[in-house]
Amino acid sequence: MKRKAPSNPVNLPQKQASLEEDKVKGLFNKKIWDPKFQNELKNEIAEAKPYNWGTIRDLVDDELLRAVRKEIETEIHFTKKETDIYKVNQSGDLANLAGLDWNDLSRLPNLYKLRQILYSEVYRDVIAHVTGSGKLSGQKADMSINTYTKGCHLLTHDDVIGSRRISFILYLPDPDRTWKSHYGGGLRLFDSIIPNVPYSDPCAKLVPQFNQIAFFKVQPGFSFHDVEEVKVDKHRLSIQGWYHIPQKGEDGFIPGEEEAWVQTNTSTLAQLESNVLQDYEFPKFERDILPYHQVKHFEKVLDANEAERHDDKDKEVTPVSAFSDEHQLSKHEMEYLTQYISHEYLSNEGIVKLQNKFLEDSALQIESFLNDSKSELMKKLIKGNELEKDCPYAAKDVKSPWKTAVPPHKWRYLYIDGKSHENFQNEADILANLNREELQNFELLKQTLNKKENEAETELIDLVEFFKSTIFKKYLALLTSLCPLSEQVLIRRFRPGEDFTLATKCQLNELLKNVDGFVDSVLEGTLCLTPFDGWESGEVGGYELYMADNDDEGDEESKTQLDRDVEDAAVYRADDSGDSVLINSSASWNTFNLVLRDETVLEFVKYVSWSAKSSRWDIKMQWDVKSTEADE
Known part of the structure; x- marks a missing residue:
């Protein structure tokens, strides 16, 4: 029995109106537009262990994100999903944000606005700059909503799927309570012995807080991470997303780049099944x-x-x-x-x-x-x-x-x-x-x-x-x-x-x-x-x-x-x-x-x-x- 991927990237219709750049910038914390902040963050990411990753606290307008959280809690129903690699609560027909009917968004206007600014060109350029990833697609949107409750977890993987270039997680736990380390639910990062062979134990851990984003460049054979099991009766709500290689017609598009990336960087699961890592x-x-x-x-x-x-x-x-x-x-x-x-x-x-x-x-x-x-x-x-x-x-x-x-x-x-x-x-x-x-x-x-x-x-x-x-x-x-x-x-x-x-x-x-x-x-x-x-x-x-x-x-x-x-x-x-x-x-x-x-x-x-x-x-x-x- 197959399960569908948590989200399925789609090319968004070009006819949708985009927010003006000044309105986009106004919905983010103004510090991220500061060149000094960007360069400091870029240096932190370059020196981060076990691989290049970063985090930003208070990323977007607090009022907007609280409204998004309320929409998710009131309008979206979550169902527990369990496979060999994860146990998580996913939304039903709305699990894939890119699959929404964006022409009928009366129920989720703030969620739509959040997606718009996260995939806006001006913000994508900041992420591309601080991670050194190269240009990122705004057309290929890839986001999903998950809530981790007691017992939920996601086991070790490197996120190498298709044309993904950057992974990100925007955290939305209770905005009026501190999420503590002993609650579990942390993002844990694993170093590698050699490419495609991570150590058993994580060497870094991020304890998530409301309005915090974690992100890293997808590095085949190196960007191994997991989500620690949630150990308490609390909800760790998050929006998981990816930025992809630019598509045809976008700035930064290179003919054949995506196909070459896919052929060169075999997914970890495929490598395990083909026994190339058997030694x-x-x-x-x-x-x-x-x-x-x-x-x-x-x-x-x-x-x-x-x-x-x-x-x-x-x-x-x-x-x-x-x-x-x-x-x-x-x-x-x-x-x-x-x-x-x-x-x-x-x-x-x-x-x-x-x-x-x-x-x-x-x-x-x-x-x-x-x-x-x-x-x-x-x-x-x-x-x-x-x-x-x-x-x-x-x-x-x-x-x-x-x-x-x-x-x-x-x-x-x-x-x-x-x-x-x-x-x-x-x-x-x-x-x-x-x-x-x-x-x-x-x-x-x-x-x-x-x-x-x-x-x-x-x-x-x-x-x-x-x-x-x-x-x-x-x-x-x-x-x-x-x-x-x-x-x-x-x-x-x-x-x-x-x-x-x-x-x-x-x-x-x-x-x-x-x-x-x-x-x-x-x-x-x-x-x-x-x-x-x-x-x-x-x-x-x-x-x-x-x-x-x-x-x-x-x-x-x-x-x-x-x-x-x-x-x-x-x-x-x-x-x-x-x-x-x-x-x-x-x-x-x-x-x-x-x-x-x-x-x-x-x-x-x-x-x-x-x-x-x-x-x-x-x-x-x-x-x-x-x-x-x-x-x-």
């Missing part, structure tokens, strides 16, 4: 290929199971003998599985029920997956970790065995991957790991831990070793009738007010594509171990969502490169209800989800709100698989 992504989704003898063993298990199914196909329930021959589950293997898995999922009837459910849906949701003793131990340890230990938020404070997932415009969470922690204390040093090949070795990692200080981590690693065992993968093969060929297991922690993953496609293992029976899908397992409740409604995020990717619909051949670029960058995946949503699983305790996912299915974990009672904890597993059935 700079951690953790790496590199599934280790399983030993040949393990795979052959699983094949024999599935062949024997398939033969038994055909022999008993007329029975109402097809049994799987727990103690038959070497190709099924032996007594020793059942005893091992019983140490971890609930008995009901190890009985003949329980296994067959799961087999039939997976055969029908290509997915399973298994509640109370771990047995009671293992579940109680894990809950005690994870709760203790939540309540008794400080959770590290800054990347520099994350200590072994945990690491921070990067880059933050794709995901951010803590993880344990069974690999060495060298060079992960300083984010910039992760580049030293780019060409370093290292297999997962959780057993070695566990030996390095202080078990008293890392009791929860030690038991989580013990669970990982169980999931990586040959016996568990044999059990997995029986449930799914698929033969595992590779594996990767991660322990993850999603911190409140910090962590998420954006919607991404799965990646197949190129080394296995020529294997007979190879399935063009990845088998994914998620054991959710989130110890506190309050997640069911989805209001605090943390849910894992699978959805169909509908971006391939339409006549691609008829689209221009600009069309495709704008779609790639501006159209994120909606996580609201609809035909595209396949699975929506809220964070919970001891729930095991198993999903066979191909390249047309997107998956993400929604940003976890500050108001969540705890982190979302899980163990994430992936396997490349093959089918041994003759008709596959």
